[in-house]
Amino acid sequence: MKSIRFTILALIMSFACQNAAKAQSADDIVKKHIEAKGGLENWQKVKSMKMVGSINAGGQEIEMTLTRVQDKASRMDMKMAGMENYQIVTTKEGWQYFPIGGQTKPEAMTDDEVKQSADELDIQGPLVNYKEKGNTITFLGKDDVEGTECYKLKVTYKTGKEVTMCFDASNYYLIRQTEKLKANGKEMEQTVNLSNYKKLPEGIMVPMTMNMGQGEITFKTVEVNPTIDESIFKPKN
Numbered sequence: 001m002k003s004i005r006f007t008i009l010a011l012i013m014s015f016a017c018q019n020a021a022k023a024q025s026a027d028d029i030v031k032k033h034i035e036a037k038g039g040l041e042n043w044q045k046v047k048s049m050k051m052v053g054s055i056n057a058g059g060q061e062i063e064m065t066l067t068r069v070q071d072k073a074s075r076m077d078m079k080m081a082g083m084e085n086y087q088i089v090t091t092k093e094g095w096q097y098f099p100i101g102g103q104t105k106p107e108a109m110t111d112d113e114v115k116q117s118a119d120e121l122d123i124q125g126p127l128v129n130y131k132e133k134g135n136t137i138t139f140l141g142k143d144d145v146e147g148t149e150c151y152k153l154k155v156t157y158k159t160g161k162e163v164t165m166c167f168d169a170s171n172y173y174l175i176r177q178t179e180k181l182k183a184n185g186k187e188m189e190q191t192v193n194l195s196n197y198k199k200l201p202e203g204i205m206v207p208m209t210m211n212m213g214q215g216e217i218t219f220k221t222v223e224v225n226p227t228i229d230e231s232i233f234k235p236k237n
Contacts, residue, residue: 026139029151029167030127036172037197038204043124046070046204050223053208057215064217073233074120088233089117095235106235116181119157126155126163134158142169145176173197173205200224 034040047070055062055078063079073090085098094109094117109117119126126135140152143166150166157163166176178191194207202224210217 026137026153029139029153029172030130030137032172033167033174034128036205037174038199038202040128042203043128045202046123046224048225048228049123050226050228051219052221053217053219055215055217067228067232068121068123069228069230069233070123071121073230074117075232088235089114089120090233091118091121097235115159116161118159119161126157130155140164148175150175174207198222 034043037043049066049068051066053064055064060080065077066074067077068074071091073088075089076087078085080100083099085100086096088095089109092114094114095106096109097103097106122133126133127137130137135158136156138154138156140154143150143152145166149169151169151172153165153167155163155165161179163177163179165174167173168175174194176191176193178189181188181190191213193211194209195211196207196209196218197205198208199205200222204224206219206222208219208222
């Protein structure tokens, strides 16, 4: 009987140690990733950002501008066939205006759509001060991403949303991100590959290329902490 108790105790201790090691590994990866992309101090200074580039979708080049204010609002402008289209998301509401699709005026996003887009308001990313944000991290071990050895983490947001992130084991850059989305009432999985990292004058590193399978985004310029007229986050009828 005593032997059984010792065996059970050993198993419990082993399980606890394994979990502690995984937690430590996850924190270590997060720390090294933040250091690789410019350091915690530099990223904490980022309060707004404006990114200008283009989307290549099926050979069609679409001009795009992404403007964000930390924890407040995000606006994506796209010029297609000479028409100005946009999507706006704030902490409480959002709007879409796509005349290319036949819309004649901005339409309000649903509560679910706004909730699903809420992470776009965090310019610094879910790993910067993740505990304070209420996010949790789980280490999933190593994986291979198109020949690149990676560390794999699952990020669970405070909202319950889950995202799997893969970090290049050689430099700790985030190179792949996969999340589950809902579109037209159906659940779908979206994978984004990130590459072409560039160091900005502010000392932070950002990926200038994002490939989503259906299309590729290439950023040409990135401004950190520009002055932004927040009236752009209101739709114009």
